Amino acid sequence: MAKIRVTKQFGFEMSHALSNYDGLCRNIHGHSYKLQITLIGEPLNEEGDPKDGMVIDFSILKKLVKKYIVEPFDHSLMINNLSAHEKLIELGEMYERQHLVNFQPTTENMVIFIAEKLKKLLPEHLELFSVRLYETTNSFAEWFASDNL
Template sequence: MTKIRVTKQFGFEMSHALTNYDGLCSNIHGHSYKLQITLLGEPLESAGDPKDGMVMDFSVLKKLVKKYIVEPFDHSLMINDIAAHEKLTELGELYRRQHLVNFQPTTENMVIFIADKLKKLLPEHLELFSVRLYETNNSFAEWFASDNP
């Protein structure tokens, strides 16, 4: 059977700050992120099945990514938990949608986080092929399954 890649694109707004960074990104600032998720699989061959010919129904992929990635991240603040101290506690009173993570919230680390989460949620007949996250219109990071056996 022929393997096919299917990709769905998403968008969300999120702010972050880079702890101990030596530039402006050490301040809380935001981005309009664009996320592309690519799956690899074989199209279903089952005449009469409503999903016949599909690797995965795009609407199913949309629901999965929106629920576990987009909705939690959208209009939130992501900060490395090593920066968690009194000031962040005060921020918590102002900003309810915070993510304290155990990594520097760079685009590179975010694609690893997203890939790890999605791999666990996909049906076993599908493979997460890649995750691409645009931080700006012309800057992105990519994760490929083939690079991470």
């Protein structure tokens, strides 16, 4: 049977700041992220099965990514836990949607984080092929499984 890649795109709004960065991105700022998740697998070949011919039902992929990536990240702030986040915590509810991560929250590191999270959640018969995250309309980072064997 042929291996097929399927891709679903998602969007979310998130802010971040890059600790110790030597440019404007050291300040808290936001992006309209576009996330593309590509899976690879064989289409189901079981006549009469409602999922016949599908690698994965796009609605299942949508629910998975929305629950574990999009909903937690949307309208939140991601900062490195080594930064001065204590000052943000003092501001209270205005910053209740914080992600204190143990890495610099660049788009490059975010695709690694997303890939590692999703790989653990996928059904056994599917593989994560790639993760592409657009920070702006013309700037993105990609993670490919084949580059990370």
